[in-house]
Amino acid sequence: MNAPPNVEPGTAYSDSDVAHWLTNETRDERFIDNIFAELCIRLQQAGIPVKRASLHILIHHPQWLGARMMWTDGMREAEIARVDYDVTERSEYIDSPVNEIHDGAAAVRENLERDPALGRKHAVYDEMRAQGLTDYVAWPLYHTLGKRHIVTFATDRPGGFDDAHLDSLLRLLPVLALVSEIRVKNRLARTLLETYVGPHAGELILAGATRRGSGTTVRAAIMICDLRDFTRISDNWPRDDVIDLLNGYFDAMSEPIVRHGGEILKFIGDGLLAIFPLSQPSACANLLHAVSEARQAMIALNEKNNEIGREPLNYGIGVHVGDVMYGNIGSRTRLDFTVIGPAVNMASRLETLTKQLGTKVLLSRAFADFVQNDFDLERVGEFPVRGFSAPIELFAYHG
Numbered sequence: 202m203n204a205p206p207n208v209e210p211g212t213a214y215s216d217s218d219v220a221h222w223l224t225n226e227t228r229d230e231r232f233i234d235n236i237f238a239e240l241c242i243r244l245q246q247a248g249i250p251v252k253r254a255s256l257h258i259l260i261h262h263p264q265w266l267g268a269r270m271m272w273t274d275g276m277r278e279a280e281i282a283r284v285d286y287d288v289t290e291r292s293e294y295i296d297s298p299v300n301e302i303h304d305g306a307a308a309v310r311e312n313l314e315r316d317p318a319l320g321r322k323h324a325v326y327d328e329m330r331a332q333g334l335t336d337y338v339a340w341p342l343y344h345t346l347g348k349r350h351i352v353t354f355a356t357d358r359p360g361g362f363d364d365a366h367l368d369s370l371l372r373l374l375p376v377l378a379l380v381s382e383i384r385v386k387n388r389l390a391r392t393l394l395e396t397y398v399g400p401h402a403g404e405l406i407l408a409g410a411t412r413r414g415s416g417t418t419v420r421a422a423i424m425i426c427d428l429r430d431f432t433r434i435s436d437n438w439p440r441d442d443v444i445d446l447l448n449g450y451f452d453a454m455s456e457p458i459v460r461h462g463g464e465i466l467k468f469i470g471d472g473l474l475a476i477f478p479l480s481q482p483s484a485c486a487n488l489l490h491a492v493s494e495a496r497q498a499m500i501a502l503n504e505k506n507n508e509i510g511r512e513p514l515n516y517g518i519g520v521h522v523g524d525v526m527y528g529n530i531g532s533r534t535r536l537d538f539t540v541i542g543p544a545v546n547m548a549s550r551l552e553t554l555t556k557q558l559g560t561k562v563l564l565s566r567a568f569a570d571f572v573q574n575d576f577d578l579e580r581v582g583e584f585p586v587r588g589f590s591a592p593i594e595l596f597a598y599h600g
Contacts, residue, residue: 216369219243223376233258233384234270238279240377241272249366250358252334256342257284257299257351258385260392297323298339302351309339312361329355336361340374344382352377399464402538413536416528421476422488422520422568423540423548424463426454428471429515429556446506447471450514453498460494461487466539472552476525476540485522485571492518492562493600517561519551520598522568543589550586551595558584558597566594576600 222243227236237256244251252274259267266286270279288294298309298321311326314335329337339353354370356362362370394403410416428450435443451473455465458475462484467474477484503513523544529536551563558581569578577600583592 216244216247216249216372219247220373220376223373223380227380231384231387233381233388234279234281236380236384237270238272238276240373244370245274247369249369250356250362251354252357253329253332253355255351255353256381257353258381259348259350260385260388293324297325298337298353299351302339302341303349307341309337311337313337313355314359314361333357335359338362338367338370340371342374342378342381344378344385350378350381350385398538399466401464402466406538410529410538411536413529413531413533416526416530418524419476419527419540420479420522420524421527421540421544422479422485422522422571423525423545424458424475424477424488424492424518424520425545425548425552426473426475426516426518427552429517431471434512442511446511446514449502449506450499450516453502454495454516457491457494457498461491463488463491467537474540474545476527479522485568486575488520489572489576489598489600492520492598496561496600515561517552517555517563519548519553519555519563520568521548521551521565522571523547546588547586547593550588551593554584554586554595558595560597560599562598564596564598566596569594569596 219240223236223240230236233256237254241251241254254272256270256279257267258270265283266288267284269282269284271282272279289300294300298311301309311321311323312335313326313330317327317330326337334355334357336358337353337355339351342350342352344350352374354362356366391403394406398406428447434446438446450471451468454473458465461477462481463475463477465473465475477488479485481487499514499516507513521544523542525540525542525544527540529538530541531537547565551565555561555563560581563581564578572578573596576598578596578598581595581597583594586593
C-alpha cells in the first residue's frame with residue numbers, strides 16, 4: 202500500500218490527524234476527487250480499515266446530473282464517472298443504497314457477511330461480496346441549503362467496521378462536507394460560466410475580469426450564423442417543437458465550432474456569434490472545417506426532421522476577420538462578456554447578404570486571403586455593404 206504524499210510509510214495516524222489534514226492542509230488542492238483519494242489512504246494509516254469508498258456529488262451540469270468518485274485499496278487516484286440525468290429511471294439506481302439516501306435515509310448499513318437471502322437485494326451488495334467485502338455504510342453528506350450528497354465506505358475486515366471505526370468516520374463527515382462543498386461550488390461556478398459565456402471568457406471572469414469596460418483587443422475570425430424563416434416557424438409551430446428544433450439546430454452548429462477551437466460568445470434568438478482567435482495559426486482553416494461539419498450535421502438534422510413531417514431548416518453564415526474589442530459591456534449591474542467592433546458588424550452584414558445572394562456561407566476578401574490556397578472558394582463579386590463606404594469583395598464557400 203502506497204502512502205499518500207507527505208505521509209511516511211508505516212506511520213500511524215489518528216482520526217484527529219486526518220481531520221487536521223483535511224481542515225488545514227488541503228487548501229491548495231482544487232479537485233475533490235484528489236482530496237477524497239488521499240483521505241481514504243490516510244484513513245487506512247489511522248487504522249480505519251477502508252477498502253472501498255465512493256463519493257456521489259450532484260452537479261446539475263447541462264449534460265449530466267452528477268459524478269461518482271470511486272476509490273479502492275491500492276489506488277492513488279479516484280475514478281470519476283459522470284452520471285446522466287436518466288439514471289433515476291434505471292433499475293441499478295432505483296434498486297440501490299444511493300437511492301435510499303436520496304429518498305431521505307439518514308444512513309444505510311449492510312452486513313455483507315450474512316446470508317444474502319437475509320439482507321436487502323441491492324445488486325451492488327452482491328458485487329461487493331464477490332470482492333470479499335464484509336461491511337458497507339452510506340451516509341448523506343450535507344451541504345448548505347439542504348443539498349444532500351452521499352459518501353460510502355466498505356471494508357473487508359472480518360466482522361466489518363466496529364463502533365470506533367464508525368464513530369471516527371462520522372466525526373470526519375462535517376469536515377468532508379465543508380471541504381467538498383467549496384470544491385463543488387467552484388466547479389459549479391466554472392461550469393455555469395463555461396455554459397453561459399464559454400470557457401475562455403469564463404476563465405477571464407473567474408480571474409477577475411468583471412469590471413465594466415475591461416477588455417482587450419483580439420484579432421479573430423468572426424462567424425455569425427442565423428436561421429431562416431424562424432419568425433414564421435415560431436408563430437405557427439407548438440412551443441415545445443420550436444424549442445426542440447432550436448436545440449437541434451444549435452447542436453449541429455455549435456459542436457463543430459467548439460471541436461475546432463472556436464468560442465461561442467452568444468446565442469441571439471435563432472442566431473449565434475462565435476470567434477476563432479488568430480493566436481491559433483490555423484484559426485481561419487479551423488473555422489471552415491467547423492462550417493463543413495456543421496453543414497453535414499444540418500443535412501442529417503433535416504433528414505431526421507423530414508421523417509417526422511417538419512420542413513427543412515435553412516441558415517446563413519457570414520464570416521470576416523479583424524480586430525474586435527473583447528470584454529465587459531453593459532450597465533453598472535448587468536454585464537455581457539462579448540465582442541464588438543466594425544469587424545463584428547461586417548460579419549453580421551455578410552450573413553444578411555446570404556439571403557440576397559442565395560448562398561449559405563459568405564466570406565469577406567480579408568478572410569478569404571487566409572484560406573484560399575487551401576479551400577475551394579467561389580468569388581461572387583463586389584457588393585455594397587451597409588455601414589461601409591466601399592464595396593466588399595465576397596466569396597462563397599460550399600464545402
